Amino acid sequence: MSQPIIEFKNVQKRFGDTTIFDDFSFKVEENEIVSIIGPSGSGKSTLLRILMTLEGIDGGYINVAGESLWHMLWNDRYVPASNKHLHKMREQLGMVFQHFNLFPHMTVKRNITEAPMRVKGLSRQDAEESAEALLELVGLADKAESYPNDLSGGQKQRVGIARALAMRPAILLLDEITSALDPELVDEVLDVIRNLAKEQSFTMLLVTHEMYFAREISDRVCFFDKGKIVEEGVPEDIFSAPREERTQAFLNAYLGQ
């Protein structure tokens, strides 16, 4: 088997006195789509935020695409990563946020072109062509000149997805991307992800409360509780025949089985 694109080795993470991860290990293969489900406070979002370098770790190692994320080799020793190293590592990663976090002072188009132009050095023309294609993909070609505040929640989130994709990440992190949406707007966002998943051209790691969606889209589902993977497997196994009691209780509560 090829090398995993994401690997957590004995990772520790604490917030003050609260331990989120204690000796946590986890792998994701290239082009795999992994859903993370579980009760709130179980460390699901923290996992994504650590990968996106929004949170540091207190112990252990993380590899992304064969390189250490939070450490770098220096004189044959692993030392904490410099800003430069993190900057390089982030090229692999993209993230879509629960609360969208679009830049309100920029038009939709500029939200999408700003980073490719400033960070990747794309020409304006290339960046705008790519943005138009992405807006087409998420069904918002007519909203290029709008400001985020003029969009609905579902539209904002689709821009959020387009903005993350514009950086062409190898790994896409989706952090509860429909949790802040009105129920009738959830599907338009999930449809975009469904289409992306069909292409199977990148790795996706998603934290979600949409169980049916997780079941439909994932190669693997991980049930998280208290900073540990209690159970993982193909969606059919997890959703139809969960082995662990805690998984059963959680799914019962969610799906009302």
Place this chain on the structure above:
Amino acid sequence: MEFGEIVSVLLQGAIVTIKIVAMALPLAAFMAFTFGLVRLYAPAPFKQLSILYIEFFRGTSALIQLYWIYFVLPFFGLSIDAMTAGVIALGLNIGAYGTEVVRGAIQAVPKGQYEASVALNFTSSQRLLRIILPQALVNMIPPFGNLAIELVKATSLVSLITIADLTFKAKSLADMTLQVGEIFVVVLVLYFAMAQCLSLFFRYLEKRLSRGLGRGGMN
């Protein structure tokens, strides 16, 4: 003295006042941004320096600061002319308040904006200049407007270090002519007009800068 003459004398004073404002305002803005950013992002010793500056200039009287710069510093071998002393004292004083405005406005930008800019791999200076500051600037405009008007009013203090500003001209005219009523009505109108101009200018700025930011809520 005829009313027209009074007005023309007072207008000369007003021009001096406007000059002081025009020089002290950029100084105040410079101090506000420099120390506001230092307070937020610089290493600890510089942060302490920034806090010291803010607390000192907020915690002592502007008039005493002016006297110190004009009358006391010469004893330490640092003589500056009255105009410069006035501009420095007022600029530093208003700048200290502005520092807190800058800091507060930057901190009021939602954390998600910072996180999105990290996720998109902007460098730290790009994050600040392209994402955080443009949004913070809009939050700063109304309190900056207040401070600018405070500055206009505080300029009257420089009359006490021999500068012939609006207040100085008014007092000397009043002593000379005893036409107190007319003089101080004109003075009032002139200060008010200056404050209004600033007020309108800042309202215009706010409107210009808040394009797209109009309605609140999540982005």
